[in-house]
Amino acid sequence: MALAQRGNRPIALRPPRSAYLHIPFCHRRCFYCDFPVVPLGDRASAEPGAPGSRSMEVYLEQIKGEIRRAPGGPPLSTVYIGGGTPSLLSVEQIAGLLAELASHYGLSEGAEVSLELDPASFDQDRLFGYLQAGVNRVSLGGQSFDDAVLERLGRRHRRADLLEAAQWLQSAERCGSLRSWSLDLIQSLPGAQLEQWTAQLEQAIALSPPHLSIYDLILEPGTVFERREARGELALPEDDLSADLMELTARSLAAAGYGHYEISNYAKPGHASRHNRVYWSGAGWWGFGMGATAAPWGQRQARPRTREGYAHWLQQDHDLPPAPMPFDERVMVGLRRREGVALVALASACGVSSRELAELEQRWQGFVERGLLLQEGTRWRLSDPEGLALSNAVLRELLEWCSQRAEDCQSSP
Ligand code: SF4
Numbered sequence: 266m267a268l269a270q271r272g273n274r275p276i277a278l279r280p281p282r283s284a285y286l287h288i289p290f291c292h293r294r295c296f297y298c299d300f301p302v303v304p305l306g307d308r309a310s311a312e313p314g315a316p317g318s319r320s321m322e323v324y325l326e327q328i329k330g331e332i333r334r335a336p337g338g339p340p341l342s343t344v345y346i347g348g349g350t351p352s353l354l355s356v357e358q359i360a361g362l363l364a365e366l367a368s369h370y371g372l373s374e375g376a377e378v379s380l381e382l383d384p385a386s387f388d389q390d391r392l393f394g395y396l397q398a399g400v401n402r403v404s405l406g407g408q409s410f411d412d413a414v415l416e417r418l419g420r421r422h423r424r425a426d427l428l429e430a431a432q433w434l435q436s437a438e439r440c441g442s443l444r445s446w447s448l449d450l451i452q453s454l455p456g457a458q459l460e461q462w463t464a465q466l467e468q469a470i471a472l473s474p475p476h477l478s479i480y481d482l483i484l485e486p487g488t489v490f491e492r493r494e495a496r497g498e499l500a501l502p503e504d505d506l507s508a509d510l511m512e513l514t515a516r517s518l519a520a521a522g523y524g525h526y527e528i529s530n531y532a533k534p535g536h537a538s539r540h541n542r543v544y545w546s547g548a549g550w551w552g553f554g555m556g557a558t559a560a561p562w563g564q565r566q567a568r569p570r571t572r573e574g575y576a577h578w579l580q581q582d583h584d585l586p587p588a589p590m591p592f593d594e595r596v597m598v599g600l601r602r603r604e605g606v607a608l609v610a611l612a613s614a615c616g617v618s619s620r621e622l623a624e625l626e627q628r629w630q631g632f633v634e635r636g637l638l639l640q641e642g643t644r645w646r647l648s649d650p651e652g653l654a655l656s657n658a659v660l661r662e663l664l665e666w667c668s669q670r671a672e673d674c675q676s677s678p
Contacts, residue, residue, distance in 0.1 A: 278562040278587050280338040282373070283543045284366055286328065287554030288351040289572075290321055292386070296419035296493075297451075299485035301556025301570035302349050307421060311355040324572070325358055327579060328554045329365045335551060336561070340371035343540035345379045347404075352382040356394030363399045370551075377402055377444075377539045384430040385422035392433050393442065401444040402538070404478070405430055408451050410468045411461075418451070419489065431472045438475070445536045447476035452514060453507045454482055455499045462510050463517070470521045475536035479514050480529050481507060508654040515650030528601045528653050545598045547590050563590030592617050593667040597660055603653075605639075605646025625666050632659050 289303045305317030312318060344366060346359065359380065366372065379402040380395055387395075392403075407427045409415050415423055437443035448469055452462060469477060482501065484491050493499040502510065515525050523531035527545060530538065543550055552559030555575035558567045566585060569575045590598075592615035599606030612622045629645070632638040637652035638645060638659055647653045 278549070278589055280336075281543075281549040281551050281561050282339055282341055283343040283540055283548070283550040284341050284345070284370070285540075285550055285552045285557055285559070286344070286346045286362055286366075287552070287557035287568075288346060288348040288354060289324070289555045290317060290348065290353045291350045291383075292353070292421050293419065296417075296489035297482055297485070299488050300349065303555075303572060305353070309353060311353060311358060317353075320572075321354065321358070324555070325354075325361065327576065329362070331553050331579060332365045332369050335369065335553070338370055338551070338561075340373045341366060341376055341551075342373045343377045343379075343543060344372070345540040346400075347379075347381045349381075350383045350386050350406075351380055352387040352391070352395075356391060356398055359395055359400065360398035372399070379404055379538065379540055381406060382430065383422060384426035387430070389433045392437060396437060396442045403434055403443060403446040404449060405434060405446060405474075406449045407431070407469075408449060409454070410465055414454060417455070428472075431474070434474075435472070445475045447478055447538065448472065448474040449478045449480065451482050452479050452510045453502050455501055457502045457506065457510060459506075459509060459513060462513060466514060466517045470517070476530070476532045476538065477518065477523060478530050481511075508651075511654035512650040515653065524603070525649050525653065526603050528647075528656055542602075545602050547595045547598065549590075560590065562587035564588040565590075565594075589615075591615065593663060596663060600645070600647055600656065600660065600663075603646065603649060605641075605644055607643055608645050609643040621670060625663070628662050628666055629659065632662070 287301065289301055290309065291302045291304050292307045292309055294302055294304045303320070305320065309315065309317030311321055344363070346362065351359070363372075363378065372378070378400050380400045381404045382392070383406045405427075407430075408418060408420060410424050410427065412423050431448070434443060434446045438446060450465060450469060452465075482490075484494055484501065490499060494501070514531075518531045519525065522533055524534065524537070525531050526537045527541065530541065532538070547563060549561045549563050550559065551561055552566075552568070554568065555572060556568055556570040558565050560566065566583075569578050592611065595611055595615065596606055596608070599611070608622065608626075612619075629638055632652070633640060636648055637655055639648050639652070647656055647659065652659070
């Protein structure tokens with residue numbers, strides 16, 4: 266336990282049981298991506314002497330050093346190795362990272378160990394090697410089944426690579442060496458139409474992944490897509506069409522047996538990602554690596570997003586006082602989940618007064634009347650699929666309430 270202060274009141278914070286490791290290497294930067302990545306070229310590989318291999322080795326020593334210097338804690342029950350393209354790393358390198366975590370924290374019996382894989386960056390032998398090293402859940406970055414779309418996104422893989430990778434995952438799942446896997450797809454792409462998206466969903470359902478993550482494309486500053494949009498070359502779907510696409514997704518996947526457990530995530534029974542649920546529950550997690558966000562006690566701490574910045578950051582002292590996740594962020598992440606948030610209990614735990622809470626509830630009344638937001642006792646949640654599809658409007662209102670509250674706090678004597 267760690268102690269933090271809320272007002273005059275000491276509160277006890279539980280140490281995390283989850284860890285995120287960021288592997289920033291990719292072959293190339295996709296046109297929509299603003300993640301902290303290091304593009305190494307299409308020929309990059311972890312093979313000794315191959316382009317990028319030395320860079321990867323140096324980075325792995327840095328991230329292992331960061332783990333070794335981190336405060337201790339209880340054994341981990343979830344680990345997520347994301348990126349970037351972690352499947353650029355060899356089996357030995359992934360095993361080395363897991364061994365470092367196991368030696369520092371230990372891994373609980375039955376821990377969920379997830380690894381992100383990109384089609385065309387690994388083969389079946391490497392997949393089985395990762396599984397033998399301790400990985401038991403895979404997230405496959407498919408994005409689209411359409412070659413022309415993949416080309417327009419700047420992706421390196423093609424539909425055939427995605428189908429082949431999915432076959433390997435299905436076979437690993439059948440033989441029991443893989444506990445679960447997820448397929449990522451992007452909806453709300455430029456030029457999206459309901460018929461074309463229906464065909465994408467049908468192909469996804471036909472592969473029967475136990476879990477699907479379906480994201481809206483967001484135009485991020487500094488990306489190729491943002492520049493194209495500024496030149497008028499990219500027509501993203503209007504909000505109404507985006508909401509229709511999401512409703513179509515939710516209805517199609519519900520009919521195929523998937524539960525909609527978070528805005529962008531769908532799972533067959535027993536296959537919701539335990540690691541992702543930690544992010545949305547307000548519990549903390551360790552985070553390691555360039556650009557990784559950690560929130561060991563709830564409040565977020567981001568690492569620098571460049572190799573140089575991260576190397577410099579590692580030389581410094583980072584003993585931040587434990588601080589819990591603030592109320593607004595707890596509500597924000599909580600509302601992403603199907604079960605929503607117990608607002609009154611959360612407000613009381615976070616020191617939000619009943620007057621302030623009443624103001625927020627008042628601001629949300631319009632969404633309640635439109636059936637987007639449901640109040641069930643003291644619990645608030647977005648309706649499914651309409652509320653989840655239009656969650657941005659509700660969350661925007663929350664943000665406005667937060668900034669108003671912050672101004673009020675600053676101006677009060
Ligand atoms: S592979 Fe993923 S992390 Fe890498 S550039 Fe593309 S979207 Fe970004």
